[in-house]
Amino acid sequence: MQADIFLAKNEIRAQFSQAMSTMYKEEVPAYGELMDLVADVNAAVLEQDKGLHEQLTHTDGLDRITEERHGAIRVGTEKELFTLRRLFAVMGMEPVSYYDLSVAGIPVHSTAFRPVDEADLNRNPFRIFTSLLRLELIEDEALRAAAQEVLDNREIFTTAALNLIDRAETQGGLDAEDATQFVTEALETFRWHSKANIDKEFYNKLHDEHRLIADIVSFHGPHINHLTPRTLDIDAVQVGMPERGIDPKAVIEGPPQRNCPILLRQTSFKALEEKVFFKQVGGKGTEVKWEEGSHTARFGEIEQRGTALTPKGRALYDELLDKTRAGVRAGEGTYQDLLVKNFSAFPDSYEELRAEGLAFFRYSLTDKGATIAKSVGVSGTVDGLLEAGILRMDPIVYEDFLPVSAAGIFQSNLGDGGAEVVYSNPSQEAFEKALGARVLDELALYAELEQASLNRCLEKLSEKSL
Numbered sequence: 001m002q003a004d005i006f007l008a009k010n011e012i013r014a015q016f017s018q019a020m021s022t023m024y025k026e027e028v029p030a031y032g033e034l035m036d037l038v039a040d041v042n043a044a045v046l047e048q049d050k051g052l053h054e055q056l057t058h059t060d061g062l063d064r065i066t067e068e069r070h071g072a073i074r075v076g077t078e079k080e081l082f083t084l085r086r087l088f089a090v091m092g093m094e095p096v097s098y099y100d101l102s103v104a105g106i107p108v109h110s111t112a113f114r115p116v117d118e119a120d121l122n123r124n125p126f127r128i129f130t131s132l133l134r135l136e137l138i139e140d141e142a143l144r145a146a147a148q149e150v151l152d153n154r155e156i157f158t159t160a161a162l163n164l165i166d167r168a169e170t171q172g173g174l175d176a177e178d179a180t181q182f183v184t185e186a187l188e189t190f191r192w193h194s195k196a197n198i199d200k201e202f203y204n205k206l207h208d209e210h211r212l213i214a215d216i217v218s219f220h221g222p223h224i225n226h227l228t229p230r231t232l233d234i235d236a237v238q239v240g241m242p243e244r245g246i247d248p249k250a251v252i253e254g255p256p257q258r259n260c261p262i263l264l265r266q267t268s269f270k271a272l273e274e275k276v277f278f279k280q281v282g283g284k285g286t287e288v289k290w291e292e293g294s295h296t297a298r299f300g301e302i303e304q305r306g307t308a309l310t311p312k313g314r315a316l317y318d319e320l321l322d323k324t325r326a327g328v329r330a331g332e333g334t335y336q337d338l339l340v341k342n343f344s345a346f347p348d349s350y351e352e353l354r355a356e357g358l359a360f361f362r363y364s365l366t367d368k369g370a371t372i373a374k375s376v377g378v379s380g381t382v383d384g385l386l387e388a389g390i391l392r393m394d395p396i397v398y399e400d401f402l403p404v405s406a407a408g409i410f411q412s413n414l415g416d417g418g419a420e421v422v423y424s425n426p427s428q429e430a431f432e433k434a435l436g437a438r439v440l441d442e443l444a445l446y447a448e449l450e451q452a453s454l455n456r457c458l459e460k461l462s463e464k465s466l
């Protein structure tokens, strides 16, 4: 089969992201409400903030905004994670970064599957935050073995999905018809199942060990637990949620409000208490009866994305966040007040962020630069070229996640009750072994993007001067 009859991976991903959104809107109506709110807020911001509008247009980032979302799932076994990597690869999504959530008392470690190249991100940046349960962190041996058995006996992928993944790997892609079927079949893995795989007693035991373990082990598959649209003004969305009958969590995770947004800010609405049915083996033979119960799993989240930070910028971010959390523990003030106070130490103009090497930027030639390049050619330092109005710089969007924020999102949505255990031991090596691949280094990706944009400019500028 010829490569040119394959549907582009970007198209498959766009179709899948749309199908997932439609499914989630049906399953969780508040998500649809949130999407409307975000669309209104984004339209208002773009209307008012001409600078942002121009920046997004210039960097080809405008079209992706309304389509942009991420989701999250949690799987139970190494084999499930391994197959997910193959499934996401069909859509051009690769594992980026390793997140250890055990430090926050959550017995999982994670990665995010996402497109990596600039053009692919601009076409459709759909991402899935994917967590693998670490059963080895459960102390009760009998419970661990019983949970393992349940997980080993489930198949979260349809046979057709597995066949299409094989086909995509062998052929190097899928044609349009196969791609449509792939999207339909892949979606099944992420669907909600109200009938549990286990009985209520077992569920309660898992729940007592950790609420997340019950969520991962008890059901037929890794239901998508939230889908997050991207807003251009998260403070406006936070205020607008109650007006639409949605109850947000108390604080926005991540940095405070700034002129130049950095990294990622997130808020969510609380998980729904949902009616589920537990297995009851009763009556004659193996006839299954169902017993009603409830489970909290699915919620909604909103995010605002800012500039990606360099290792130096990230270290400063982590330091200021740690300081804020320590201050709250020591009773020095409210989280919000301390956050704002501490982050006043983080420079808040793009010029300073660049000059101090705190953030990544994408360089391009201005109109003036392009004209000069055509006629005489120029050389000089980046600082000089920026100052002369020959180069322009735009922030590079942060495409990843933040472990401390993720922990806050997890915790706000596990429902009340159950134990809080602090585990802690990152194990990237074990995660990558399960995944069957190394995770990509997010910082290296941003650095490459920045360097490539600069090289393109310098090449154009030097052509004529040779």
Ligand code: OOG
Pocket (backbone or CB within 6 Å): 071, 072, 073, 074, 129, 131, 225, 266, 301, 401, 402, 405, 406, 407, 409, 410
């Ligand atoms: C994942 C939570 C992390 C985010 O946006 O940081 C996450 C989960 O609850 O499974 O999605």
Ligand code: NI
Pocket (backbone or CB within 6 Å): 070, 071, 072, 129, 226, 228, 301, 409
């Ligand atoms: Ni999320």
